[in-house]
Amino acid sequence: MRxxxxxxxxxxxxxKLAEYSLSDMIKEAGGKAIEDAGLEAKxxxxxxxGNFNGSYLNxxxxxxxxxxxxxxxxxxxxxxxxxxCASGGEALRQGFIxxxxxxxxxVLVGDVEKMTHQSTGFVTAAVASxxxxxxxxxxxxxxxxxxAMIANxxxxxYRNVKKEMAMCAVNAHHNGCLNxxxxxxxxxxxxxxxxxxxxxxxxxxYDCSLVTDGAVFAVLAATEIAEKISKKRIVEIVxxxxxxxxxxxxxxxxxxxxxxxxxxxxxxxxxxGLQPDDIDFAEVHDCFTITQIINTEDLGFFExxxxxxxxxDGTIAIDGKKPINPSGGLKxxxxxxxATGISQIFELVTQIRGDAAARQVKKSDIGxxxxxxxxxxxxxxxxxxxx
Amino acid sequence: MRxxxxxxxxxxxxxKLAEYSLSDMIKEAGGKAIEDAGLEAKxxxxxxxGNFNGSYLNxxxxxxxxxxxxxxxxxxxxxxxxxxCASGGEALRQGFIxxxxxxxxxVLVGDVEKMTHQSTGFVTAAVASxxxxxxxxxxxxxxxxxxAMIANxxxxxYRNVKKEMAMCAVNAHHNGCLNxxxxxxxxxxxxxxxxxxxxxxxxxxYDCSLVTDGAVFAVLAATEIAEKISKKRIVEIVxxxxxxxxxxxxxxxxxxxxxxxxxxxxxxxxxxGLQPDDIDFAEVHDCFTITQIINTEDLGFFExxxxxxxxxDGTIAIDGKKPINPSGGLKxxxxxxxATGISQIFELVTQIRGDAAARQVKKSDIGxxxxxxxxxxxxxxxxxxxx
Numbered sequence: 001m002r003x004x005x006x007x008x009x010x011x012x013x014x015x016k017l018a019e020y021s022l023s024d025m026i027k028e029a030g031g032k033a034i035e036d037a038g039l040e041a042k043x044x045x046x047x048x049x050g051n052f053n054g055s056y057l058n059x060x061x062x063x064x065x066x067x068x069x070x071x072x073x074x075x076x077x078x079x080x081x082x083x084x085c086a087s088g089g090e091a092l093r094q095g096f097i098x099x100x101x102x103x104x105x106x107v108l109v110g111d112v113e114k115m116t117h118q119s120t121g122f123v124t125a126a127v128a129s130x131x132x133x134x135x136x137x138x139x140x141x142x143x144x145x146x147x148a149m150i151a152n153x154x155x156x157x158y159r160n161v162k163k164e165m166a167m168c169a170v171n172a173h174h175n176g177c178l179n180x181x182x183x184x185x186x187x188x189x190x191x192x193x194x195x196x197x198x199x200x201x202x203x204x205x206y207d208c209s210l211v212t213d214g215a216v217f218a219v220l221a222a223t224e225i226a227e228k229i230s231k232k233r234i235v236e237i238v239x240x241x242x243x244x245x246x247x248x249x250x251x252x253x254x255x256x257x258x259x260x261x262x263x264x265x266x267x268x269x270x271x272x273g274l275q276p277d278d279i280d281f282a283e284v285h286d287c288f289t290i291t292q293i294i295n296t297e298d299l300g301f302f303e304x305x306x307x308x309x310x311x312x313d314g315t316i317a318i319d320g321k322k323p324i325n326p327s328g329g330l331k332x333x334x335x336x337x338x339a340t341g342i343s344q345i346f347e348l349v350t351q352i353r354g355d356a357a358a359r360q361v362k363k364s365d366i367g368x369x370x371x372x373x374x375x376x377x378x379x380x381x382x383x384x385x386x387x
Numbered sequence: 388m389r390x391x392x393x394x395x396x397x398x399x400x401x402x403k404l405a406e407y408s409l410s411d412m413i414k415e416a417g418g419k420a421i422e423d424a425g426l427e428a429k430x431x432x433x434x435x436x437g438n439f440n441g442s443y444l445n446x447x448x449x450x451x452x453x454x455x456x457x458x459x460x461x462x463x464x465x466x467x468x469x470x471x472c473a474s475g476g477e478a479l480r481q482g483f484i485x486x487x488x489x490x491x492x493x494v495l496v497g498d499v500e501k502m503t504h505q506s507t508g509f510v511t512a513a514v515a516s517x518x519x520x521x522x523x524x525x526x527x528x529x530x531x532x533x534x535a536m537i538a539n540x541x542x543x544x545y546r547n548v549k550k551e552m553a554m555c556a557v558n559a560h561h562n563g564c565l566n567x568x569x570x571x572x573x574x575x576x577x578x579x580x581x582x583x584x585x586x587x588x589x590x591x592x593y594d595c596s597l598v599t600d601g602a603v604f605a606v607l608a609a610t611e612i613a614e615k616i617s618k619k620r621i622v623e624i625v626x627x628x629x630x631x632x633x634x635x636x637x638x639x640x641x642x643x644x645x646x647x648x649x650x651x652x653x654x655x656x657x658x659x660g661l662q663p664d665d666i667d668f669a670e671v672h673d674c675f676t677i678t679q680i681i682n683t684e685d686l687g688f689f690e691x692x693x694x695x696x697x698x699x700d701g702t703i704a705i706d707g708k709k710p711i712n713p714s715g716g717l718k719x720x721x722x723x724x725x726a727t728g729i730s731q732i733f734e735l736v737t738q739i740r741g742d743a744a745a746r747q748v749k750k751s752d753i754g755x756x757x758x759x760x761x762x763x764x765x766x767x768x769x770x771x772x773x774x
Contacts, residue, residue, distance in 0.1 A: 001489065021521060054516075055442040055469075059524065061516040062471040065634035065764025069519075075650035077629035078765075079477050082442075082467045084449040090466050094481060101487035102388065129441075129448040132456075134408060137446065242464035247452035263462035377452025378465075 001271075004099045005226040006235045006384065008037025008219035009349045014334035015183035016116040017213040022058055023070045025112050025215035030071045033108065033217035038231055041071055044219070045104040047078040050091035050111035052338030056126045058114055067110070084130035085287060087111060088216070088341025089371030089380030093242045095220050096382075105225050110217035111343075113336040123211055127337070130374040132248045144208060144288070146249050146375045148200035151290040154256045155202070157305070162202050164308030165289035166193035169206040169331055171317060171324075172286065176332025178318075178359035183212050183334035207289040212334030216342040218349070223387075233353045238366075239272030239383035241265055249375040260379035261298040261370065268368070268381040269300075276300030279383070280363040281323040281351060283344035285372035286330050295370055296324060299381075323361040326351060341380060344369035352386040388658075391486045392613040393622045393771065395424025395606035396736045401721035402570035403503040404600040409445055410457045412499050412602035417458045420495065420604035425618055428458055431606070432491040434465040437478035437498035439725030443513045445501055454497070471517035472674060474498060475603070475728025476758030476767030480629045482607050483769075492612050497604035498730075500723040510598055514724070517761040519635045531595060531675070533636050533762045535587035538677040541643045542589070544692070549589050551695030552676035553580035556593040556718055558704060558711075559673065563719025565705075565746035570599050570721035594676040599721030603729040605736070610774075620740045625753075626659030626770035628652055636762040647766035648685040648757065655755070655768040656687075663687030666770070667750040668710040668738060670731035672759035673717050682757055683711060686768075710748040713738060728767060731756040739773040 010032025012025050020028075026049075034041060049067050054060040064078035081090040088111030095109035115123055128137035131146065154161065170190055176182035188206060196205040226234045241264035246252055252259070269275065276299060284299065286292035293307035301322055302310045310316055316324035327333040327347035330340060348367035350356050356364075364386075371380045397419025399412050407415075413436075421428060436454050441447040451465035468477040475498030482496035502510055515524035518533065541548065557577055563569035575593060583592040613621045628651035633639055639646070656662065663686060671686065673679035680694035688709055689697045697703055703711035714720040714734035717727055735754035737743050743751075751773075758767045 053442050053448055055440050055513075056446075056448075059443075059512070059516045059520040061440055061443075061469060062518070062634060062761050062764055064470050065631055065761060066519065068631040068764070069633040069635060069638060073631065075630040075632055075646050077480075078631045079481065079629075080469045082448060082469055083451050093464075094466065094484075097481075097488045097490060098484055100490065101484045103484060103487065125446070126442075129446045131449070132453065133446040242466075243462040244452055244455040244460065244465045245462055246456040247449060248456060251456060259462050374449050374452060377449055377455070 002100050003223035004096050004220055004237045005223045006218050006349050007221050007226045007230040008033045009346045010036055011181055011216040011343065011346050012214050013181045014212050014214035014336055018117065020213065022054060022060055022112055022114050023066055026067055026070045029215035030108065030110055030217045033219050037219035038229065039219065041073060043106055044073060044076060044108045045106050046076055046098055047108040048091040048095045049078060049080050050087035050338050050341055051080060052082060052084055052087045052113055053126045053129060057118055083378040084373035085337050085340055086371045086373030086378040086380050087338035092342060092345060092382060093240055093380050096237055096240050099220055099222050105222045107220045108217060109220060109342060110215060111339040111341055112215035113338045114213045115211050116213050135248055144200040144203055147288040147290060148203045150255050151202050154290060157256050159305065161293060161308035164293065164311040165207055166190045167311045168286065168289040168292050169193045172329045172331035175318060175326050175359055176328030179328050179333055182328040182332050183210055184328065184332040203288055209287045209330035209335035212336040214334060214336035214339045216339055216346050218342055218345050234387045235349045235352050235384050236387050237382055238385045239268035241267030241381040243379050245377050247377045256294060257304065258298055258376035258379065260376050261295060264379040264381040265299050268383050272383045274383060278366060279368045280366045281326060281361045282368045282370065283325055283327060283347050284370040286325060287335060299368065299370060318359055318361055326356065326359045326361050341371040344371060348384045352384060389487050390610035391483050391607055391624045392610045393605050393736050394608050394613045394617040395420045396733045397423055398568055398603040398730065398733050399601050400568050401599050401601035401723055405504065407600065409441060409447055409499055409501050410453055413454055413457045416602035417495065417497055417604045420606050424606035425616065426606065428460060430493055431460060431463060431495045432493050433463055433485055434495040435478040435482045436465060436467050437474035437725050437728055438467055439469060439471055439474045439500055440513045440516060444505055470765040471760035472724050472727055473758045473760030473765040473767050474725035479729060479732060479769060480627055480767050483624055483627050486607055486609050492609045494607045495604060496607060496729060497602060498726040498728055499602035500725040501600045502598050503600050522635055531587040531590055534675040534677055535590045537642050538589050541677060544643050548680060548695035551680065551698040552594055553577045554698045555673065555676040555679045556580045559716045559718035562705060562713050562746055563715030566715050566720055569715040569719055570597055571715065571719040590675055596674045596717035596722035599723040601721060601723035601726045603726055603733050605729055605732055621774045622736045622739050622771050623774050624769055625772045626655035628654030628768040630766050632764050634764045643681060644691065645685055645763035645766065647763050648682060651766040651768040652686050655770050659770045661770060665753060666755045667753045668713060668748045669755045669757065670712055670714060670734050671757040673712060674722060686755065686757060705746055705748055713743065713746045713748055728758040731758060735771045739771060
């Protein structure tokens with residue numbers, strides 16, 4: 001199999017970017033990534049753009065052609081991917097496959113989402129399209145309700161981790177304060193999380209990720225070419241996994257272990273020839289704090305039911321044995337839905353290059369990114385390794 | 388480069404399918420394609436689903452997971468692509484690349500759209516998201532207006548082909564009557580088209596394609612595997628081209644020749660080692676009658692400005708020298724937006740197998756499918772050849 005590496009990254013600040021249009025965000029983040037790779041637009045042979053719901057939130061579909069126009073791409077092929085919150089991860093996966101196929105050598109992958117200009121109700125409706133609209137959303141279920149059911153079931157099968165979930169939020173806010181691009185720039189306490197208003201029991205306000213605008217891009221190249229042209233540390237994609245599962249939550253056999261994560265992680269670990277213990281640090285999809293705990297178990301870092309312990313004993317902290325979400329994650333860096341997959345990749349590359357400054361993890365040669373769509377109907381996992 | 392073939396096809400009837408949900412359409416068309424290939428769900432290793440705007444029209448995003456749940460796919464990777472009216476063509480293109488990459492051997496590609504349940508105004512808004520919403524749609528431009536400007540410019544640069552455009556519609560309706568899956572099942576006359584109400588001058592009612600529901604799927608396999616398992620005539624993808632262009636119409640240098648078509652066709656012809664004269668018949672993207680004429684010129688079948696002559700002299704008829712849209716095309720088979728790309732492939736495979744009954748073209752070994760997105764911001768071209 002052909003080796004593929006990442007040679008450039010670029011992102012907007014994540015947050016409320018009222019002054020940016022979708023194309024403004026694409027221009028800034030895409031431009032930064034191409035520049036970071038030491039390339040120009042003419043060097044890009046194909047592009048993939050992940051976006052969840054511009055069609056509804058911005059009345060804007062056909063983002064591939066917007067990427068072409070904004071970045072000055074002539075007639076190269078550009079493809080939009082969408083898989084709810086895993087739209088960005090899928091863009092990376094397809095870019096990776098494009099280079100594997102031999103059709104392309106240098107590919108831009110990116111993702112973008114603009115949400116904060118809409119009302120909370122409008123955003124809730126937009127996000128609900130990531131579940132089965134007829135069988136779930138129309139019955140009144142929202143995503144906080146889905147993940148509240150998952151949390152309650154986890155409490156029943158294993159133990160109550162409400163306090164450890166709060167610690168996830170505290171850790172995320174702390175890391176976010178160290179990330180200049182993060183939306184959330186304030187520390188919180190366990191007490192504040194535990195005392196916050198309930199959204200859907202047992203999830204309270206600080207158990208939920210954010211509504212965010214942002215765009216993140218990365219330049220991929222066949223490694224043999226990357227070695228010739230890259231002036232920075234080359235970051236190889238040593239494992240790529242992509243799996244699906246049923247759309248509806250009620251039809252899943254198990255809701256405290258996500259089948260899509262297990263399958264995608266298996267593919268990625270197998271390609272990489274690595275085990276969970278070999279991973280130095282991770283960005284995992286913490287759409288809710290309970291999801292972070294489940295994901296770290298499903299990725300094989302901790303035994304089922306023990307993910308909470310790794311939070312309370314400091315294992316997941318930036319200076320812990322297995323740092324989780326040093327970027328601040330979806331909880332504090334922000335969750336620009338479709339733009340989350342490559343936002344995770346941005347952090348992995350930044351850490352592996354040793355450029356993460358105040359949030360730099362100690363050992364950062366091998367990182368994993370875990371991107372989940374909807375109530376785990378899609379999962380994309382990538383393992384990156386510095387060369 | 389690895390050879391990829393099509394070994395199964397399936398589609399719903401196109402039209403007003405009020406009794407079908409999105410998942411009903413996926414189930415019927417996807418199930419038929421898998422059965423037509425002589426396979427079962429467990430044999431499919433990956434899938435791609437093209438959909439334009441379920442997010443807005445049906446409040447349903449994340450169709451990949453719906454495909455997984457509906458067709459019983461376990462945890463295989465499923466990816467949604469979107470490129471306006473070329474969403475289906477992109478699904479095929481990505482499925483093709485997936486097999487080229489060596490990651491997959493057998494891939495299901497499909498597309499689906501459900502539109503007719505919404506009001507005309509709602510559909511117009513949904514479709515307008517395929518242009519630049521801020522710079523075009525918000526200024527009051529609709530797609531009929533875009534293509535009316537294109538037609539007027541064509542009249543200015545070459546000659547007035549209003550009558551030949553009408554003949555395109557007559558030809559499409561005639562062919563549609565021979566296709567049991569086509570939405571439009573009535574013959575029309577040149578006079579009827581010429582006298583119809585204007586939509587955007589010079590386009591009248593019958594110059595415009597239809598609002599349609601439908602789903603179409605195809606099973607792809609590496610040709611070396613297709614040869615072992617297929618009991619029907621194997622249809623090889625001998626050329627695949629995918630190109631982009633600017634999203635906005637006003638920024639395009641030339642609007643009577645589509646750069647995206649030229650580039651995608653060049654890639655496809657080059658891969659296939661074929662010339663336009665080698666193509667026996669074609670399905671081209673006739674979202675409007677003028678588009679059909681321009682497309683047949685851009686594909687190299689006729690000189691620029693001469694596409695109208697090929698309509699009036701009968702060249703494009705089913706029994707002509709270069710049959711165009713024997714299925715009835717977007718004009719009469721129907722234009723279920725995101726589901727058009729693979730609908731064209733369904734017709735090519737049906738013709739190449741010799742299964743097109745009353746609409747069978749005489750020479751049908753090599754066909755080309757041309758799928759356009761928006762005002763030519765995306766183009767996907769595939770050349771299929773019977774083995």
